[in-house]
Amino acid sequence: MERFEAGVExxxxxxxxxxxxxxxxxxxxxxxxEQLEPLLIPGALVVFEGTQMTFLDSSxxxxxxxxxxxxxxxxxxxxxxxxxxxxxxxLQLAGADKHLQLRENLDAALAG
Numbered sequence: 001m002e003r004f005e006a007g008v009e010x011x012x013x014x015x016x017x018x019x020x021x022x023x024x025x026x027x028x029x030x031x032x033x034e035q036l037e038p039l040l041i042p043g044a045l046v047v048f049e050g051t052q053m054t055f056l057d058s059s060x061x062x063x064x065x066x067x068x069x070x071x072x073x074x075x076x077x078x079x080x081x082x083x084x085x086x087x088x089x090x091l092q093l094a095g096a097d098k099h100l101q102l103r104e105n106l107d108a109a110l111a112g
Contacts, residue, residue, distance in 0.1 A: 004028035006035055015045040015110055021052040024060030024087075032060070036067045044076040047109040050083035056090045064091075068100055077101070079109040
């Protein structure tokens with residue numbers, strides 16, 4: 001099993017859900033960006049589902065913030081489903097929780 005896996009699914013009303021499992025680190029960050037970037041188009045809702053993410057470093061954090069910035073500039077919406085406690089702590093310490101649209105679960109992220 002790989003240390004990192006990401007998949008994209010189409011949810012209600014065409015929203016894209018990017019589900020991540022494992023470690024979002026330097027080795028995985030670029031692969032994640034390659035999946036996220038084409039989804040961030042005008043009017044799109046993209047949800048990063050990180051409840052199964054076990055590790056987040058600064059490279060992964062950069063990708064999440066980059067996706068947020070791209071979504072804003074393109075007129076898309078990018079939301080992050082609450083990751084596990086350790087990853088959430090990284091978001092808080094970096095101040096990223098004040099910029100990213102964090103949600104408690106997938107239903108809340110899809111609803112707004």
